[in-house]
Amino acid sequence: MRSQPADPVEGAPAQEPSVTHPAKRPYPPRRAWLVGACLWPAFLSAGLATMIFFSGIDPETLRLQTLPDWEISRTAGYSIGFLMFWAVAGFSSAVSVLLVRAPCRDTGKGSA
Amino acid sequence: MSAPDSMYAAHEKIHPREIKGRYQTARKITVFLLLGLFYVLPWVRIGGEPAILFDLPARQFHILGLTFWPQDFFYLTLLLVICALALFFVTSLAGRVWCGYACPQTVWTEVFLWMEHWTEGKRAKRMKLDRGPWNAEKILRKGSKQVLWIVFSLWTGFTFVGFFSPIDDLLMRAAAFQLGPWETFWSLFYGFATYFNAGFMREQVCLYMCPYARFQGAMFDRETLIISYDEERGEPRGGRKRGIDPKEKGLGDCIDCNLCVQVCPTGIDIRDGLQYECIACGACIDACDSVMDKMDYPRGLVRYTTENALQGKPSRVIRPRTILYTVLLLALVTAGATGLAMREPVRLDILTDRNTLYRETGNGLIENSYSFKLTNMSGEAHTYGFSVEGPAGVRIETEPREVRLTAGETRTIPARIQLDPDATEKIGGVDVTVTVKSLDGTDITGSETTRFRTPVGR
Numbered sequence: 001m002r003s004q005p006a007d008p009v010e011g012a013p014a015q016e017p018s019v020t021h022p023a024k025r026p027y028p029p030r031r032a033w034l035v036g037a038c039l040w041p042a043f044l045s046a047g048l049a050t051m052i053f054f055s056g057i058d059p060e061t062l063r064l065q066t067l068p069d070w071e072i073s074r075t076a077g078y079s080i081g082f083l084m085f086w087a088v089a090g091f092s093s094a095v096s097v098l099l100v101r102a103p104c105r106d107t108g109k110g111s112a
Numbered sequence: 113m114s115a116p117d118s119m120y121a122a123h124e125k126i127h128p129r130e131i132k133g134r135y136q137t138a139r140k141i142t143v144f145l146l147l148g149l150f151y152v153l154p155w156v157r158i159g160g161e162p163a164i165l166f167d168l169p170a171r172q173f174h175i176l177g178l179t180f181w182p183q184d185f186f187y188l189t190l191l192l193v194i195c196a197l198a199l200f201f202v203t204s205l206a207g208r209v210w211c212g213y214a215c216p217q218t219v220w221t222e223v224f225l226w227m228e229h230w231t232e233g234k235r236a237k238r239m240k241l242d243r244g245p246w247n248a249e250k251i252l253r254k255g256s257k258q259v260l261w262i263v264f265s266l267w268t269g270f271t272f273v274g275f276f277s278p279i280d281d282l283l284m285r286a287a288a289f290q291l292g293p294w295e296t297f298w299s300l301f302y303g304f305a306t307y308f309n310a311g312f313m314r315e316q317v318c319l320y321m322c323p324y325a326r327f328q329g330a331m332f333d334r335e336t337l338i339i340s341y342d343e344e345r346g347e348p349r350g351g352r353k354r355g356i357d358p359k360e361k362g363l364g365d366c367i368d369c370n371l372c373v374q375v376c377p378t379g380i381d382i383r384d385g386l387q388y389e390c391i392a393c394g395a396c397i398d399a400c401d402s403v404m405d406k407m408d409y410p411r412g413l414v415r416y417t418t419e420n421a422l423q424g425k426p427s428r429v430i431r432p433r434t435i436l437y438t439v440l441l442l443a444l445v446t447a448g449a450t451g452l453a454m455r456e457p458v459r460l461d462i463l464t465d466r467n468t469l470y471r472e473t474g475n476g477l478i479e480n481s482y483s484f485k486l487t488n489m490s491g492e493a494h495t496y497g498f499s500v501e502g503p504a505g506v507r508i509e510t511e512p513r514e515v516r517l518t519a520g521e522t523r524t525i526p527a528r529i530q531l532d533p534d535a536t537e538k539i540g541g542v543d544v545t546v547t548v549k550s551l552d553g554t555d556i557t558g559s560e561t562t563r564f565r566t567p568v569g570r
Binding site: 033036037040041044051052054055056058073074075076078079 | 168169185188298323
């Protein structure tokens with residue numbers, strides 16, 4: 001509800017009671033966004049990478065040359081490939097977020 | 113939730129007010145059109161074959177009777193480049209129409225808002241419901257909203273998988289709970305993404321997640337259509353009674369009713385000027401126009417306009433930026449269409465034998481060995497034969513001489529090319545062109561040039 005001091009920006013003009021003004025909101029709004037900021041671009045990159053990679057390479061050929069005894073369908077191959085790309089890109093984004101944020105010099109606060 | 117002293121503000125849900133008007137009608141039509149395409153296309157069949165099927169397990173894309181193979185990746189790349197350019201072109205002309213009307217995020221959010229409206233009522237009622245205690249009515253209303261949302265999301269996820277696997281067969285198997293693990297995974301994944309993004313994230317996707325929202329400004333210039341509040345005309349804003357001449361009270365045309373803010377799906381005040389949060393949906397225009405009508409003022413206090421027009425300068429549609437985009441788009445579309453029209457549904461790749469450069473046959477000819485990789489990219493089976501062009505007397509032998517390939521089949525065929533060494537003056541090698549031709553009167557041909565190696569020092 002609006003009555004709580006949810007908006008921490010000092011001097012934010014009292015808006016209409018019904019209005020949340022994004023322009024007056026600090027950025028980013030929530031810590032969970034950092035997770036989103038890692039996962040979402042990674043998702044896009046993984047989609048692109050999957051498309052390029054598998055247009056050139058048939059997961060079936062890959063399977064025959066590496067794990068011929070396993071039964072992995074093409075659908076499974078694409079899916080595993082996508083999830084792998086996503087994980088790698090997400091990890092990279094996460095490290096970027098970690099490095100971009102200023103190191104925490106306060107003692108007692110654990111998060112960096 | 114974050115602590116009060118955190119630098120992260122708690123998100124407050126935006127309850128956009130419903131509004132009717134020209135732009136909202138246009139949005140409704142595009143929602144029906146685009147979502148109609150999404151939900152209907154997988155079911156459409158042309159001549160018994162699905163009109164659209166991205167058959168990943170078979171590594172073929174079927175699009176309106178055309179079949180595309182991994183070898184056609186070029187066309188996909190070209191299509192993506194064309195789409196990106198078209199987006200830039202439209203943005204430079206008309207601003208963020210993509211965001212307001214066509215972006216899946218906007219379109220699905222709109223549908224989720226409709227369902228919220230049906231179950232929870234109008235804006236004021238929804239806000240009251242959110243503030244109120246969890247009584248029977250709240251549980252019933254919120255519960256039925258969730259049911260609608262979840263069913264719609266599940267169907268969306270199912271439809272998404274239907275683009276990759278024939279959807280009628282998929283439905284039968286889904287009804288019998290026999291979907292494969294990955295089909296289940298992806299339909300739930302897509303369904304959940306729809307539910308989460310359109311139900312909860314909404315404008316936050318545009319504000320915090322969308323890369324396009326951040327760089328679209330680069331495509332803007334002073335001639336780009338934007339939604340803008342006519343400050344000159346509107347200010348000073350203030351309430352007044354109907355029928356009073358605002359000039360007498362020293363007021364502008366804006367009655368400060370705040371309707372433009374209440375209808376905004378991203379919760380901004382368009383009167384603060386152009387903001388990156390604005391997705392150009394035109395809700396504020398419709399809201400303001402309805403108020404202007406009531407006040408008997410001319411419409412357009414908030415309107416689509418350009419920066420130049422706002423300052424009384426003429427706006428041009430034709431300018432270097434738009435000319436450049438048009439030329440590039442035309443060139444790429446022409447290239448793509450020509451390529452598609454001339455695309456031969458057969459592909460020949462030639463691999464040279466790496467073990468022996470050449471061999472001399474008993475009758476004094478030089479022979480090179482190759483592997484031909486032949487792919488039938490057409491929709492039906494064909495029989496193919498080979499011929500070779502090069503220096504006089506060059507001849508080709510394949511094993512077998514004629515090859516029959518089913519639709520989509522790829523086969524490796526051993527081949528030998530022979531040449532009289534006296535036929536060429538060149539030392540080391542000469543280029544020869546192998547042509548593959550269908551032998552059943554369909555006149556499909558493809559060719560590939562390769563190196564014929566001859567002895568050095570003769």
